[in-house]
Amino acid sequence: MAxxxxxxxxxxxxxxxxxMEKIVxxxxxxxxxxxxxxxxxxxxxxxxxxxxxxxxxxxxxDRYRAATVCEPRGSDVVVGAxxxxxxxxxxxxxxxxxxxxxxxxxxxxxxxxxxxxxEHLGRVSxxxxxxxxxVGTVTVHLRGQGVVEIDNVAAYRHRKGVPLQVPxxxxxxxxxxxxxxxxxxxxxxxxxxxxxxxxxxxxRAWAIRQALEAAGVTGAxxxxxxxxxxxxxxxxxxxxxxxxxxxxxxxxxxSPCGTGTSAKLACLAADGRLASGAAWRQESxxxxxxxxxxxxxxxxxxxxxxxxxxxxxxxxxxxxxxxxYAWGVAPA
Numbered sequence: 001m002a003x004x005x006x007x008x009x010x011x012x013x014x015x016x017x018x019x020m021e022k023i024v025x026x027x028x029x030x031x032x033x034x035x036x037x038x039x040x041x042x043x044x045x046x047x048x049x050x051x052x053x054x055x056x057x058x059x060x061x062d063r064y065r066a067a068t069v070c071e072p073r074g075s076d077v078v079v080g081a082x083x084x085x086x087x088x089x090x091x092x093x094x095x096x097x098x099x100x101x102x103x104x105x106x107x108x109x110x111x112x113x114x115x116x117x118x119e120h121l122g123r124v125s126x127x128x129x130x131x132x133x134x135v136g137t138v139t140v141h142l143r144g145q146g147v148v149e150i151d152n153v154a155a156y157r158h159r160k161g162v163p164l165q166v167p168x169x170x171x172x173x174x175x176x177x178x179x180x181x182x183x184x185x186x187x188x189x190x191x192x193x194x195x196x197x198x199x200x201x202x203x204r205a206w207a208i209r210q211a212l213e214a215a216g217v218t219g220a221x222x223x224x225x226x227x228x229x230x231x232x233x234x235x236x237x238x239x240x241x242x243x244x245x246x247x248x249x250x251x252x253x254x255s256p257c258g259t260g261t262s263a264k265l266a267c268l269a270a271d272g273r274l275a276s277g278a279a280w281r282q283e284s285x286x287x288x289x290x291x292x293x294x295x296x297x298x299x300x301x302x303x304x305x306x307x308x309x310x311x312x313x314x315x316x317x318x319x320x321x322x323x324x325y326a327w328g329v330a331p332a
Contacts, residue, residue: 021319023068026120028113028146030309031288032254035113036068038082041317046085050134053084053096054103065098066328073317076100076251076331079110087132092124094132100331101249105135106180108150108258108290108305116146116309135180147308150258154300155179155266158220166211169204179262179303181227182219183245184212188230193244193285198252201285205230205246229260239281239289249331255307256282256290262303265294269301 023041027034043061045053057065069078077100084094095114097107104110111131118124119142126144130137139151159176162184166172174186186208191200205228212218212225219225226248234242245253245260253260261282268274280292291306319326 023317025315026117027313028117028309028311030109030112030255030307031284032286033109034078035110036078036080037114037117042082050087050094054134058103063327067319070100070328072325076249079107081110081114088137090130091132091137092129099249106133106259109255111150112148112307113309115140115142115148117311120311146310150305152262152303152305153180155262155303156301157266157270162217164211164215166207169207175267176219177263177266180259182223182225183227183229183260183263184225185229185231185267188232193232193242201230201244202252206250234283239283242283244285254286255288256284258305261290261292261305265292265303266301269294
């Protein structure tokens with residue numbers, strides 16, 4: 001013990017006049033997928049419209065995103081969320097989601113994590129709330145004990161049965177759909193959606209995404225399709241489907257993916273395979289489950305997603321100016 005104490009005493013001391021920045025966060029996971037909610041420490045953007053917040057973060061303050069979710073403090077799978085004051089009258093708050101490579105329009109598992117975290121902090125009790133996101137205001141029903149029901153933004157199928165030649169795989173057909181992010185949904189091609197096949201699933205989904213870009217297949221108005229959703233039958237007969245979702249930074253979603261499940265609902269509705277109000281239980285690659293349904297608002301599909309999050313850490317991230325990796329290590 002004396003040798004350890006002596007070694008610690010010999011370490012250089014940070015000068016008093018060099019202040020570390022601090023980012024205060026709470027971590028949760030929703031069906032295994034992590035969310036890191038930033039409570040303070042980001043630049044002050046409280047008065048900006050959300051699209052401008054995203055622009056400012058992307059062009060001027062992106063290092064805060066990287067410091068929060070990338071190594072050495074985070075990992076490719078961590079999704080961040082910065083909590084801001086509400087933008088719309090009557091809303092509880094605003095939130096901007098981000099990951100290891102950029103910013104997300106909406107995040108279903110992250111919204112569940114945000115509400116469960118606010119419940120943990122005693123800031124909300126069971127009831128209905130509105131959260132403002134860059135793609136619109138979503139309504140959430142906190143049932144309690146981390147169980148959250150999300151009324152997501154309108155979802156729709158943009159294109160059905162798109163043929164795509166994928167090098168190393170061959171011809172696949174898939175649907176292009178919006179659920180808060182853009183998705184290409186297709187069959188898993190006989191690969192079991194389970195942890196033992198994660199590498200094969202990742203390679204398949206990544207090859208499909210690259211083929212989409214090469215073929216110029218996009219969402220509406222030329223929007224990039226940055227999520228690939230592979231589908232199969234469920235492992236549990238009590239459920240209806242199972243998915244593997246590859247996110248923009250090549251990390252896979254451990255949860256059934258709220259926006260991906262919303263996109264799936266839009267396709268089911270368009271094909272007449274799921275009636276309005278009927279339940280759809282979606283498994284993730286881990287086996288965690290979201291329960292989903294939709295209602296029609298005119299011809300618009302309005303998804304509802306139910307899941308549960310658990311708060312798992314309280315942390316203060318320290319930004320040491322002497323640390324060469326203080327602002328994160330970008331993914332390869």
